[in-house]
Amino acid sequence: MMNLDINNGEFYFEKYKFLPKEKFEEVKNKFVHNEFQLQLKNNQWEIYRLDISEKYIIRIFFLNEFINLIEIYPKNVEEKMMPSSINNIIERMGGEKKYPWGKIESNIDRKAGYMSVVIRYN
Numbered sequence: 001m002m003n004l005d006i007n008n009g010e011f012y013f014e015k016y017k018f019l020p021k022e023k024f025e026e027v028k029n030k031f032v033h034n035e036f037q038l039q040l041k042n043n044q045w046e047i048y049r050l051d052i053s054e055k056y057i058i059r060i061f062f063l064n065e066f067i068n069l070i071e072i073y074p075k076n077v078e079e080k081m082m083p084s085s086i087n088n089i090i091e092r093m094g095g096e097k098k099y100p101w102g103k104i105e106s107n108i109d110r111k112a113g114y115m116s117v118v119i120r121y122n
Contacts, residue, residue, distance in 0.1 A: 002056075002072070004093040004119065009101035011070055011119055014052060020101050020121040021066045071107070073116035086115045093117070 003012040009020040016030055024046065028036055031050065039059065040047040050058040054075070061069035074085055086106050090096055096105050102121040109116070 002089065002092070004104065006094045006097075006099060009099065009119070009121060013056075013058065013072075016052065018060070018067060018070060024062050024065045024067075027060060027062075027067065068121055070119040071116045072119075073114050086117055089117045093119075 001012065001014060004010070005012075011018040018027065027048075031052070035051050037049045037051060038046065039049050044064055046062040048060050048062070050060065052058065057073050057075055059071040060067060061071070063069075072089065090104060090106060093104050097103065100122075102119065105118050105120065107116045107118045
């Protein structure tokens with residue numbers, strides 16, 4: 001189950017709930033070590049990959065210790081560059097739009113070879 005509350009930006013995936021501007025420690029404490037994997041860390045940004053789904057890869061971007069962006073894309077190689085797969089997710093979330101809390105958009109990373117759904121918080 002994947003759902004986004006367009007009124008407040010809360011993102012629900014399976015049994016997990018993510019809040020706009022949720023603190024790093026609060027998110028980290030929801031997972032066991034192998035489910036929450038560091039991908040990049042610098043002075044301001046930390047990016048973690050969540051290994052919690054058979055079907056999707058979820059990455060959470062923290063800016064100065066708070067959630068700034070959530071990226072979702074299919075694990076299946078054949079679906080990674082299929083617009084219909086990403087568009088279905090976006091449509092279930094209310095479409096590509098701006099909201100008071102942030103926005104929903106699609107992203108194409110041609111270099112990495114995948115399309116994704118991005119939930120970006122203000």
